[in-house]
Amino acid sequence: MIGLNLVYPFAGLIFLAFAASSLRDRSNPKRFGNAGFYALIALSLVAGDHLGDLGNGVLVLGLVAVAGFGLMGRGAAASTSPEQRSEEAARRRNRLFVPALIIPATALAGTLAFKQMPTAVDPKQATLVALSLGVILALGTALLWFRPRPMTAFDEGRRLMDGVGWAAVLPQMLASLGAVFALAGVGEVVGGLVGAMIPQGSLIGAVLAYTLGMALFTIVMGNAFAAFPVMAAAVGIPLLIQGAGGNPAIVAAIGMLAGFCGTLMTPMAANFNLVPAALLDLKDRYGVIRAQIPTALPLLLVNIALLYWLAFR
Amino acid sequence: MLVLSGILIIVAGFLLRFNPLLVVLVSALATGLAAGIGPLDLLAAFGKAFNDSRYVTVIYMVLPVIGLLERHGLQERARTLIAGLKGFTVGRLLLGYLAFRQITAALGLVSVAGHAQTVRPLVAPMAEAAAQQQSGEDERDEEAAAMAAATDNIGLFFGEDIFIAIGSILLMKGVLEGYGISIEPLHLSVWAIPTAIAAFLIHGLRLWLFDRRKSRR
Numbered sequence: 001m002i003g004l005n006l007v008y009p010f011a012g013l014i015f016l017a018f019a020a021s022s023l024r025d026r027s028n029p030k031r032f033g034n035a036g037f038y039a040l041i042a043l044s045l046v047a048g049d050h051l052g053d054l055g056n057g058v059l060v061l062g063l064v065a066v067a068g069f070g071l072m073g074r075g076a077a078a079s080t081s082p083e084q085r086s087e088e089a090a091r092r093r094n095r096l097f098v099p100a101l102i103i104p105a106t107a108l109a110g111t112l113a114f115k116q117m118p119t120a121v122d123p124k125q126a127t128l129v130a131l132s133l134g135v136i137l138a139l140g141t142a143l144l145w146f147r148p149r150p151m152t153a154f155d156e157g158r159r160l161m162d163g164v165g166w167a168a169v170l171p172q173m174l175a176s177l178g179a180v181f182a183l184a185g186v187g188e189v190v191g192g193l194v195g196a197m198i199p200q201g202s203l204i205g206a207v208l209a210y211t212l213g214m215a216l217f218t219i220v221m222g223n224a225f226a227a228f229p230v231m232a233a234a235v236g237i238p239l240l241i242q243g244a245g246g247n248p249a250i251v252a253a254i255g256m257l258a259g260f261c262g263t264l265m266t267p268m269a270a271n272f273n274l275v276p277a278a279l280l281d282l283k284d285r286y287g288v289i290r291a292q293i294p295t296a297l298p299l300l301l302v303n304i305a306l307l308y309w310l311a312f313r
Numbered sequence: 314m315l316v317l318s319g320i321l322i323i324v325a326g327f328l329l330r331f332n333p334l335l336v337v338l339v340s341a342l343a344t345g346l347a348a349g350i351g352p353l354d355l356l357a358a359f360g361k362a363f364n365d366s367r368y369v370t371v372i373y374m375v376l377p378v379i380g381l382l383e384r385h386g387l388q389e390r391a392r393t394l395i396a397g398l399k400g401f402t403v404g405r406l407l408l409g410y411l412a413f414r415q416i417t418a419a420l421g422l423v424s425v426a427g428h429a430q431t432v433r434p435l436v437a438p439m440a441e442a443a444a445q446q447q448s449g450e451d452e453r454d455e456e457a458a459a460m461a462a463a464t465d466n467i468g469l470f471f472g473e474d475i476f477i478a479i480g481s482i483l484l485m486k487g488v489l490e491g492y493g494i495s496i497e498p499l500h501l502s503v504w505a506i507p508t509a510i511a512a513f514l515i516h517g518l519r520l521w522l523f524d525r526r527k528s529r530r
Contacts, residue, residue, distance in 0.1 A: 053361040086386065086389045156377065173333075183348070186344060228488060
């Protein structure tokens with residue numbers, strides 16, 4: 001069955017190509033650091049399941065050593081000049097969009113189709129399999145059309161990857177930190193603190209503690225999934241559902257969405273907030289967060305109001 | 314209480330701008346040791362979770378295609394296309410993208426769009442071009458690019474919870490079941506709709522204001 005067993009090695013091979021491309025980039029004074037970093041990610045993607053838990057831990061230490069001691073850099077981008085690009089854009093016109101649109105179109109069609117073939121494709125991973133297929137089709141189309149030299153596509157991809165740099169593995173690091181927090185019982189302590197701050201018998205106090213707790217704990221953890229079990233256990237279930245008779249579906253659903261408002265406001269949600277700033281070459285690495293806060297705060301208020309009005313009828 | 318030291322380390326590390334990977338590792342170390350977990354067990358737990366969450370890193374496989382297309386003028390073509398459309402504004406573009414992202418996410422199609430596959434090659438250059446045209450400024454409009462990325466996130470977050478098979482719905486169902494409360498996923502996803510509408514209205518209003526601000530200059 002096609003699933004992550006093929007998606008991970010495919011992504012791993014692309015990282016291996018990034019590593020090879022880095023080695024050849026003499027304009028980057030720290031090219032060995034970049035190459036090592038991408039090679040370790042490639043190793044994790046290709047062979048992570050065979051390394052064992054401790055082996056993966058050592059691999060993480062390697063990644064942190066390369067990034068933490070400033071061994072990564074960026075070279076002078078050896079790409080086409082703005083003038084060449086404008087000239088090509090004028091000549092190739094809207095056909096340039098075709099390979100770019102193959103990726104979302106295949107991801108869309110593939111996801112729908114693969115769900116109908118549960119024996120051929122793992123239904124849980126249909127989206128990632130479809131996305132990989134889209135990348136293969138788009139890359140094939142672009143290679144046939146432009147006929148670049150073999151390494152050019154990976155050199156160009158690595159140029160973008162260098163912009164992201166160590167931030168690429170930050171989401172995985174934070175997910176792992178979440179696992180350690182869970183093991184150490186951090187959630188229970190936080191939940192206890194929040195629970196202790198609620199005035200006795202106050203419904204609005206409990207609603208505020210639950211929703212604001214979801215948002216704040218998500219800001220710290222970068223992930224509403226880590227906050228939900230804690231806040232549900234500390235406030236949601238004992239006070240809102242069992243105590244005040246709230247509708248469990250509404251308490252759960254809106255609590256999670258209050259957490260998502262927190263996700264919009266924190267650098268800890270690296271893949272949503274820091275990585276796009278790097279991908280878009282923004283000077284302000286918190287630019288995306290700044291653009292989101294004025295939506296996140298009013299939406300958090302709306303969630304508080306919705307929970308208060310809808311859940312306790 | 315000592316296990317909370319990890320949270321303090323995270324906050325302080327970010328504020329002092331240490332390398333975040335290093336900060337996260339030190340935080341995990343402090344938390345684990347405070348809870349009495351041995352260093353090797355801690356490293357193994359960390360490694361296991363790292364291996365289990367590899368799916369977030371898979372998205373970078375789109376970069377060779379995007380980079381190759383950029384080399385041949387994709388971003389420039391996206392800008393030219395926008396410049397040729399009359400009555401096209403950054404606000405309308407991003408409002409349309411917000412609707413597209415929320416609707417596809419609500420249908421469970423979360424990987425159809427995203428920062429690497431649609432925002433960097435298409436939406437951000439179009440938004441920048443439209444904003445520059447409206448304001449008449451030549452310099453790169455990073456604010457418009459940031460707004461494009463923000464619109465992608467907001468559309469995704471407040472669309473996906475309407476889909477019944479998404480991770481957060483399954484997590485909620487699982488947690489509630491642990492307390493003997495059984496709920497159909499559909500009942501959870503229905504209650505994501507009011508917030509989804511509010512998100513569209515609030516962010517849509519902000520996009521409209523953003524549009525007006527860009528046009529006035």
